[in-house]
Amino acid sequence: MRALVVDHTSPGHLSLTDVPDPQPAAHEALVRVEAISLNSGEVSRATDPATPNGARLGWDAAGVVVRAAADGSGPAEGDRVVTLGETGWAELRAVPATLLGTAPRDADPGALSTIPVAGxxxxxxxxxxxxxxxxxxxxxxxxxxxxxxxxxxxxxxxxxxxxxxxxxxxxxxxxxxxxxxxxxxxxxxxxxxxxxxxxxxxxxxxxxxxxxxxxxxxxxxxxxxxxxxxxxxxxxxxxxxxxxxxxxxFFLFGDPATDFAADLTWLAAEVTAGRLDPGISWRGPWTRHPEAVEALLTHRLHGKAVLVLD
CATH class of the missing domain: 3.40.50.720 (NAD(P)-binding Rossmann-like Domain)
Known part of the structure; x- marks a missing residue:
């Protein structure tokens, strides 16, 4: 699969690279990612010379479950989901049920991807x-x-x-x-x-x-x-x-045992119904990631930057 990894020789300090597919544990679902959103902290880390080349960053993503968790927890295969996890910006991610929220089938993946860290x-x-x-x-x-x-x-x-x-x-x-x-x-x-x-x-x-x-x-x-x-x-x-x-x-992961599934599911429903505005200021294919990174670094964006996977 392809993933955005830190590459200080590339524009935006990121490059699209082939990496191994994730191997889900029994309590994890395999998700095909449709959209990701960038957080300012992640962009700052990516552009920091101290961050090594090859590092994979990124918490927020939305997509579709292509393989449900083997232990029966979490969403079913085919469900649209919003996901939280430090598994990077990639085409596939393995996500525990506690970090997955089920979204309406007609939900906009780009809007969903803004939810995890910010929402x-x-x-x-x-x-x-x-x-x-x-x-x-x-x-x-x-x-x-x-x-x-x-x-x-x-x-x-x-x-x-x-x-x-x-x-x-x-x-x-x-x-x-x-x-x-x-x-x-x-x-x-x-x-x-x-x-x-x-x-x-x-x-x-x-x-x-x-x-x-x-x-x-x-x-x-x-x-x-x-x-x-x-x-x-x-x-x-x-x-x-x-x-x-x-x-x-405050640290979102201050309690490692926190189950975010219900909150992610509720937020996804509210965003999809239009009762919460995700505030997307920039949206484009993930091949244009240098533009999004530059906009975030120069504080030209008010809201979220979304990258759509092709």
Whole structure:
């Protein structure tokens, strides 16, 4: 089969190469991949000189089961699925049932491929912040993959969503997704918020933490700013309505035993029905991967880049 592997001599630091077909274990289904989506972290790793040539990256893919798991777990042969797994961008992948979600047969594979990392991260972080109904929730980096899903899911849960985006052209789009307010930076938010999903880090994290009300939680998801978050001693004071605030870290695979199948299946149904917008900003055949990589590296994309396998 063919796969995209790290190749620092090629455009986009990736090249299409023949690799061995995967050999599924008894609890794994074999999936023929139809579409993949790129995450900024993966692209950064691919272009990092420290990443060795031949390395295979890539978490997100959607396709069709061509061989069901031998132990009877997971979807059946012929089912369309959305998959999560560090098995790379390739024509075939072997996936455990816990990392497979069943999708409607008429689902768009490209839209499905945006779900795993971005959709699951947004869903699980928002769950960590507790009850959202009637609460003010800030989402930084709201125009990105995780941010877009977080804005929509928080609004669906009844939150007053404060979306942070440095691009003024995104304001109308974010409001259409459910944001009640759109601000250029956390420092521009004048009323306290009960929770923050932070995709940016750096000074954004510091200012977002300052916006928390008593008992509020900031969950650090991404660090796209590439800058240090420096909290002064005064930032950690608990007086004047700032008591019991917290900063929490997040890693999607923090609990290796987590079964994502039900969440992936639900998200796939919501995206297919049009109740969640995946925000695809770039779509093309995977032979054009250098264009997608460049667009992500230069921050020209707001949303997801999807590669379709031919």
């Amino acid at each position: 699951l991260s947004a869903l699980h972080v928002l769950r960590r912040t507790g009850q959202l109904l009637g609460r003010r929730v800030m989402v930084t980096g709201a125009s990105g993959g995780v941010g877009r899903y977080a804005v929509q899911l928080a609004a669906r849960a009844g939150a007053h969503v404060v979306a942070i985006s440095r691009d003024p052209d995104r304001a109308g789009e974010l409001r259409a997704l459910g944001a009640s307010e759109v601000r250029p930076e956390p420092a521009a938010v004048t009323e306290p918020v009960a929770a923050v999903l932070d995709n940016v880090g750096g000074p954004h994290l510091v200012a977002a933490f300052a916006a928390l009300s008593a008992g509020g939680t900031l969950v650090s998801v991404g660090r796209s700013a590439g800058a240090d978050a420096v909290l002064t001693p005064d930032a950690l004071l608990g007086d004047a309505g700032r008591h019991d605030r917290s900063i929490r870290t």
